[in-house]
Amino acid sequence: MSKAKCIMVQGTMSGAGKSLLCAALCRIFAQDGYRVAPFKSQNMALNSFVTRDGAEMGRAQVVQAQAAGAEPDVRMNPILLKPSSDVGSQVIVNGRARGQMSAADYFRMKRSLIPDILEAYNSLAAENDIIVIEGAGSPAEINLKADDIVNMGLAKLVDAPVLLAGDIDRGGVFAQLYGTVELLEADERARIRGLIINKFRGDVEILRPGLAMLEEKTQLPVVGVVPYLRVEIEDEDSLSDRLEAKSAVKPLDIAILRLPHVSNFTDFIPLEQHPLLGVRYVQRTRQLGAPDLVILPGTKNTMDDLRWLRESGLEAAMLRLSAAGTPVLGVCGGYQMLGEQLCDPAGEESGTPCTLRGLGLLPTTTVFGTEKHLTQTAARAAAAPFAGAALTGYEIHAGRTEVRGSAFCTLAGGTPEGCVQGNVFGTYLHGLFDTGELTEKLTAFLCRKKGIDPAGADLIPMEQYRQQQFDLLADGVRAALDLPAVYAAMGLAGPKGENA
Numbered sequence: 001m002s003k004a005k006c007i008m009v010q011g012t013m014s015g016a017g018k019s020l021l022c023a024a025l026c027r028i029f030a031q032d033g034y035r036v037a038p039f040k041s042q043n044m045a046l047n048s049f050v051t052r053d054g055a056e057m058g059r060a061q062v063v064q065a066q067a068a069g070a071e072p073d074v075r076m077n078p079i080l081l082k083p084s085s086d087v088g089s090q091v092i093v094n095g096r097a098r099g100q101m102s103a104a105d106y107f108r109m110k111r112s113l114i115p116d117i118l119e120a121y122n123s124l125a126a127e128n129d130i131i132v133i134e135g136a137g138s139p140a141e142i143n144l145k146a147d148d149i150v151n152m153g154l155a156k157l158v159d160a161p162v163l164l165a166g167d168i169d170r171g172g173v174f175a176q177l178y179g180t181v182e183l184l185e186a187d188e189r190a191r192i193r194g195l196i197i198n199k200f201r202g203d204v205e206i207l208r209p210g211l212a213m214l215e216e217k218t219q220l221p222v223v224g225v226v227p228y229l230r231v232e233i234e235d236e237d238s239l240s241d242r243l244e245a246k247s248a249v250k251p252l253d254i255a256i257l258r259l260p261h262v263s264n265f266t267d268f269i270p271l272e273q274h275p276l277l278g279v280r281y282v283q284r285t286r287q288l289g290a291p292d293l294v295i296l297p298g299t300k301n302t303m304d305d306l307r308w309l310r311e312s313g314l315e316a317a318m319l320r321l322s323a324a325g326t327p328v329l330g331v332c333g334g335y336q337m338l339g340e341q342l343c344d345p346a347g348e349e350s351g352t353p354c355t356l357r358g359l360g361l362l363p364t365t366t367v368f369g370t371e372k373h374l375t376q377t378a379a380r381a382a383a384a385p386f387a388g389a390a391l392t393g394y395e396i397h398a399g400r401t402e403v404r405g406s407a408f409c410t411l412a413g414g415t416p417e418g419c420v421q422g423n424v425f426g427t428y429l430h431g432l433f434d435t436g437e438l439t440e441k442l443t444a445f446l447c448r449k450k451g452i453d454p455a456g457a458d459l460i461p462m463e464q465y466r467q468q469q470f471d472l473l474a475d476g477v478r479a480a481l482d483l484p485a486v487y488a489a490m491g492l493a494g495p496k497g498e499n500a
Contacts, residue, residue, distance in 0.1 A: 004125035005490040006039075008160040009196075010135035010151055012176035016167040017198040019060045020233060021226070022134045024477035025486075026068035027470050033496030034129040038064030041117045042079040042110075042136060042150040044089065046263035046300050047234070050394035050430075054374045055095025056080060059266055063234050064132065067470045075120040079113055079149075081106070084261070084301050085351075094120070097372055100351075111147050114157070121158055130490065133160055140183035152188045161193045161489040164220075169199035169228060174214055181218045193489035194223030194482070201228045224481035231473045232273065232465070234266045250278035252446050255291035257318075258283045259333075260308050261300040264396075267331055268295065270433040270462045276443055276454065285313045292446050293327050294318055296334025298430065302368075302399070303350035306337050306358070315359060322361055327423040327446070330362075335418065335426035336399055339364035346370070348398060361424040363404040372398050379409040379429060381438060383420040385445040389438040393431030401428075434462045 007025065011018040022038055029036045043058035050056055055074035062072040074095035081089040084100060091098045091106060093116055101109075125131055139151035148154070155162055166176040177195050184192075195214065197207070204225050211222045256268060258281040265281075272279045282288050296318075299305045309315045322328050330338040339358040342365075347353045349368040358364075373395050381389040383406055391409060401419075408418025408427045418427035433439045447454040460468075484494060493499045 004128050004131055005492055006125070006131040006133055006158060006160045007486060007490050008133035008135060008155050008162045010139050010155075010162055010164050012138055012140075012164065012166040012173075012180045013170075014137050015170075016165050016176075017226075018134050018136075018165060019063070020229075020231075020473065021163075021165055021196065021198065021477065022132050023064045023067040023233065023470070024473045025132045026064045027474035028478050028483070029130050029132070030068045031474060032494070035070075035127070036068040036130050036132060037070055037073070037124045037128045038068065038076050038132050038134065039121055039124060040077050040134040040136065040150070041121070041154050042081065043077050044081040044083065044136070046082055046261065047266055048080060048082065048092075048264065048396060050374045050376055050396055051095065052376055054376070056092050056097075056372075056374055056396060057095060059234060059264075060134070064134070066466065067473075068132075073124070075124050078116050078120040079110075082263075082300055090300070095374075107144075107147065110149055114149060117149060117154070118157060125158075129496070131158075133158070135162075138180060139164075139188065140180040142183060152184065152191065155188075155191050160191070162191045163194050163196055163223065163486070163489075164192050165196040165198045167199050168197050169201070173197055174210055177214060178217055181220065189220075192220055194221050194485055196223060196481070197225045199228045200225050221482075221485065223485045224477075226477055226480040229473060229476040231469045231476070232269070233469050233473060234269060250274075251276050251452050252278060252293075252443070252450065253289070253291040254279045254293045254295060255288055256281050256295040256297055257309070257314060257334075259297065259299045259305040261305050262297050263300050264298045264332065264430050267297065267430050267433065270436065270439055271442075273460070273462070273465055274439060274443060276447070276452070277439075282314075283312075285317045288314065288317050288321075290321070291326065292450060293329065293442075294321060296328070296330040296337055298331055298396075299333035301350065302333040302336050302366075303342060303344055303354065303356055305333065306342065306356055309337065309359075319359065319361075322424060325423060325449075327449075328361060328425070330424075330426040331432070332395075332397055332428050332430060335362075335428060336364075336366040336397075336401060338362040338424060338426045339366055339401065339419075341365045342368070342399075344368045362419045362421050362426050364401050364419050364426070366399040366401045368399045370398070372396070373400075373428075377429070378412040379417060381409045381441070382407050382416070383409075383425065385448075386425075386438055386441045389441050390435055391429060391432050391438055392435055393429040395428045396430065397428055436461050 080092040407416030
C-alpha cells in the first residue's frame with residue numbers, strides 16, 4: 001500500500017475556486033520539496049488535452065500538473081465527461097472515449113468505474129509524496145450523494161482529509177459553508193479539517209466576527225481567507241469570465257465566436273498576453289463589429305454549432321467580413337466549418353445522420369466517423385504570412401478532412417496539415433500559439449494590414465509566463481492559508497526537510 005499523503009479540496013458549489021486552490025497547493029508542496037500529483041476522479045469540461053501517450057484528460061488537472069512540475073498523466077483524471085447536449089455527454093475513461101451517454105445512463109453505471117478510479121489513484125500515490133485531490137460541484141448535492149465518486153464518496157475510498165472552500169465573491173459565503181456542513185453526514189463532517197473563504201476583496205478584519213461565529217456553529221476552524229488573486233491561469237470553460245463579451249482595448253481587435261459548445265478556448269490565452277492584441281468573445285452579430293481577425297474555435301458539436309452560426313446571422317456577417325479582406329482562422333471544429341461540406345453519415349457527431357454545407361471559405365470536405373484522433377505533435381507553419389513558425393500542440397477530433405489546397409503547416413513527420421486559401425486559415429492543431437512564434441507572426445501580419453508599427457511589443461514566452469503566474473498564485477495562497485494546519489491534516493510536519 002502506498003505511503004503517499006493526500007489532501008482534498010471540496011467546494012460549496014461549482015466555481016468556488018477549487019481548481020486554482022489545488023493548483024496553488026500543488027505548487028506550494030512542490031516548492032517545499034515534495035513529489036506532487038493532482039487527482040480528480042471525474043471532471044466535466046470541454047477543455048481537454050492529449051498526453052504524450054495519446055490519452056485525453058481535462059485541462060484543469062493539466063494545469064495542476066504543470067504547477068507541480070509534473071508531466072500531465074491521464075491517471076490524474078481517469079473519468080472525463082464532455083457535454084454534447086443539456087442531457088448527455090461523451091464519457092471518456094482512462095483517456096479513451098466510451099461513447100455518448102445520457103445523464104441518467106451515466107448515473108446508473110458510474111459506480112462500476114470505481115475500480116478504474118482506485119487503480120489510477122493508487123498507482124499515482126505509489127510514485128508521489130502528496131496527492132492533491134479536487135472535488136466537483138458540492139458534496140452537499142443530496143440527490144447525488146448515494147453514488148458519489150468524486151466528493152465525500154472518493155474521500156472515504158482513499159481516506160482523504162478535506163478542506164471546504166466557499167466563494168465570498170458571489171455573496172452568502174457563511175450560508176454556503178454552514179449549509180454545506182449541516183447537510184453532510186456525521187462521518188463526512190469529521191473528514192473536514194478546515195474551511196477556506198476564497199476570492200475575498202477588502203479588509204479581512206471586517207470578517208473576524210463572522211469567522212468566529214462560523215467556527216462556533218460548525219465546530220471547524222477557518223484555515224484561510226484567500227484574497228481575489230489576479231493571476232492569469234487557465235480556468236474551467238463553462239464558468240470562465242474570459243468568455244464574456246467585452247470591448248477590445250488594444251490596437252488590434254480579435255473576435256472569437258463563442259459557439260454554444262465551444263471547447264479548448266485555452267488555445268487563445270497566449271494571444272491575450274500580447275500587448276497589441278485585444279481578444280474578445282462574441283455571440284451576436286451586433287457584437288461582431290469590424291475586427292482585425294475572426295477566429296472560429298473548437299467545438300464539441302460541430303454540426304449543431306454550424307447550424308447555430310447560420311441561424312444567428314453570424315455566418316453571413318463573417319462571410320461579409322472575409323469577402324472584404326478580414327482574415328479568418330478556424331481551429332479544429334472551426335476549421336471543419338470553414339470547408340465546403342461536412343458529412344455525418346452515421347450521426348456520430350450530431351446524433352442524426354446528416355450532411356451540411358460548410359461556410360465555403362476553404363476547399364475541404366470533412367467526414368465524421370467513430371474513431372477519435374488523439375496525438376501530440378510538433379509542426380512548422382508552411383503558409384505565408386506564418387511560414388517558418390515552429391508550433392507544438394495536440395489534436396483531438398473525430399472528423400477526417402480532405403484538403404484540396406495549400407497546407408497550413410507541416411507536421412514533424414513531413415505530413416501536410418490544415419488548409420489555407422487567401423486570408424482564410426484552418427488547422428486541427430490545439431495549442432498552436434503556445435510557442436509564441438505564431439503569435440508574433442500573426443501580430444506582425446495584422447499590424448502590416450492596419451499600418452501599425454509592431455516594434456517594441458516584446459512577448460514573454462508562454463511557458464515562462466505560465467511559471468511566473470504559478471509562483472504568484474502560490475505566494476498569494478501561501479500567505480493566506482494556515483499551512484501548518486494543512487500539513488498537520490495530512491500527518492506531515494511541514495516542508496519535506498522538517499519530516500526527517
